[in-house]
Amino acid sequence: RKEVEQDPGPFNVPEGATVAFNCTYSNSASQSFFWYRQDCRKEPKLLMSVYSSGNEDGRFTAQLNRASQYISLLIRDSKLSDSATYLCAGDTGGFKTIFGAGTRLFVKA
Amino acid sequence: NAGVTQTPKFRVLKTGQSMTLLCAQDMNHEYMYWYRQDPGMGLRLIHYSVGEGTTAKGEVPDGYNVSRLKKQNFLLGLESAAPSQTSVYFCASSSRAVAGENEQFFGPGTRLTVL
Numbered sequence: 001r002k003e004v005e006q007d008p009g010p011f012n013v014p015e016g017a018t019v020a021f022n023c024t025y026s027n028s029a030s031q032s033f034f035w036y037r038q039d040c041r042k043e044p045k046l047l048m049s050v051y052s053s054g055n056e057d058g059r060f061t062a063q064l065n066r067a068s069q070y071i072s073l074l075i076r077d078s079k080l081s082d083s084a085t086y087l088c089a090g091d092t093g094g095f096k097t098i099f100g101a102g103t104r105l106f107v108k109a
Numbered sequence: 110n111a112g113v114t115q116t117p118k119f120r121v122l123k124t125g126q127s128m129t130l131l132c133a134q135d136m137n138h139e140y141m142y143w144y145r146q147d148p149g150m151g152l153r154l155i156h157y158s159v160g161e162g163t164t165a166k167g168e169v170p171d172g173y174n175v176s177r178l179k180k181q182n183f184l185l186g187l188e189s190a191a192p193s194q195t196s197v198y199f200c201a202s203s204s205r206a207v208a209g210e211n212e213q214f215f216g217p218g219t220r221l222t223v224l
Contacts, residue, residue, distance in 0.1 A: 008149070032211065043199055043215035044152070087151065091211045095140065095159050096167065101151035 003027055006088050006100035014108050017078050021103045023088030024070045030098075032091040033071045035062055037084045038102065044087055048073070078107045110135050113216035115200050121222045122190045130185040130219050132200030140203045141183040142167075142213065143175060145196040152199065158183055190223045197221075 006023045013019045025033070032051050036044035048055050050071055054063040061074040071090075075082055088100040116131045132141065139160050144152040154167030158177040172194060174186045183202075187194060197220050201213040 004151075034212065043217050044213075045215070046212050049212060095157060095165070095205075095211075096154060097211050097213060099144075099152040101149055 002100070003098045004088055004090050004100040006086075006103045008101060008103060010104040010106055012106045012108060013078050015078055015080060017107075018074065018076045019078055019105065020072055020074045021086055021088075021105075022070050022072050023100055023103075025088075025090045025098075026069065027090065027092060027098070028069065030090040030092060033062075033064060034089040034091075034097070035060075035071075035073050036087040036089060036099075038087055039084050044099075047086070075105075078105075080107050080109060083107045112136065113200055113202055113214050115198075115216035115219050117219060118217065119220045121224065122187075123224050124191060126190050127186070127188050128190065128221075129187075130198055130200075130221075132183045132185070132202075132216055133181055134183075134200075134202040134214070134216075135181060136202060136204070136214065137180070138202035138204045138214070139180070140205055140211075141177065142201045142203075143173070143183065143185045144199045144201065145169065145194075146199060146218075147196050155185065155198075190221075192223045195221060195223045 035047045037047045038044040048062045050062045059076045085102040113134045142157040143155040156175040161180040200216040203213045
């Protein structure tokens with residue numbers, strides 16, 4: 001089992017829709033989690049950090065459920081510009097971060 | 110600030126050739142990482158460094174070597190390239206100013222093809 005697992009998608013949603021991604025992790029020692037956004041042929045860029053139960057930034061909300069060992073990303077009022085791959089990542093507590101393979105999102109007009 | 114830069118952006122090698130990928134960061138970060146990204150596999154850690162003069166193996170270190178002679182630079186070497194090393198290589202850095210908060214900043218990537 002991979003340490004961080006994501007549904008690869010793709011998720012195809014219309015503009016204005018609400019979409020949610022889940023990510024599960026297996027290392028119970030992980031303390032910090034992250035969502036990165038990666039555009040096609042570009043580098044990943046940090047979207048949100050999740051250190052406690054959750055975090056909200058505008059249309060984006062990330063939540064952490066330690067009991068069930070998953071984190072989620074909710075995008076409200078989807079925009080065409082939200083189309084990208086979203087990478088979930090967990091800090092091992094050491095020096096390394098483990099990344100999921102990513103979830104692809106396509107927002108359609 | 111340029112952030113994290115990588116050289117070169119693209120490269121095509123023949124099997125058995127060698128090359129060095131250069132990563133530079135101007136954010137005074139202690140920690141630097143080399144990843145490879147392949148379709149469906151996500152980012153996999155090759156080697157990392159927690160400070161100048163130190164390196165450590167990651168998840169997929171075989172066939173690669175690294176050096177961190179200066180804090181701002183992290184070099185990734187392929188001594189004898191193989192087609193299995195065809196990938197996109199990303200360098201990243203982080204400050205770890207707060208323990209456990211490893212927000213990483215990535216370079217633009219190097220697309221390597223080994224024929």
